[in-house]
Amino acid sequence: MIRFRSIILIVIGLSVAGCGTSRESYEVGQAQMRSSPAFRQGAMESCINDADRAPAEERNRFAARHKIPAREVSRTACRRIVNAIAQNRLTYEQYSEVFSSGDGAKLLQAAEATY
Template sequence: MIGRSVIAVLASTMALSGCMTETRYNQAQELVRGSPALKRDAIERCYAGSNRSTPARKAEMARIMNVSPRSDVARIYCTRAFNAIASGRISYQDFRDRSPRFIRAIQGR
């Protein structure tokens, strides 16, 4: 299914901060906007990748996101990011550049 492959690319990109085209981002955005099941799948795939981060990276992300280092940092990051993508709060450019808008989204603001 094309949806799952686009979601897989976006989720792995979220986790690994790799390269993604604007077209693929827009496809994934429409998919997660229109399908709660695909959004859950995307969050799970992102989480699987992000959860492999080093403890130092997780502590850094916890500080950026204003959450406790003892919390499930990877899950919070992925959930907040995909909710912002699905709602249209962050654009491809925000995602790619890790703009202030993206930072606010992962901070839950």
């Protein structure tokens, strides 16, 4: 359990704090997302916390474009992001750009780009 939390902090948490994540850490997290449902769920929860910080205007636009209720924006966007990471459709560079800023609007834009 401690290792699980450490990996989440390396892959998701450090980037939220603006510390960045190395390519190697990203690849380890990516492999964990493919093999561990618990890790994937932890990544989803961290992502949702970031997505919840997106401005209401961005969240409403995302909801309208995807014909989903506004309350589902974070979950939908993060499901797409986590799947894109696990399926190698979100590159390390894209990941770094999205998560290093802590900008929820960038997260929503990345979710759309990976769809």
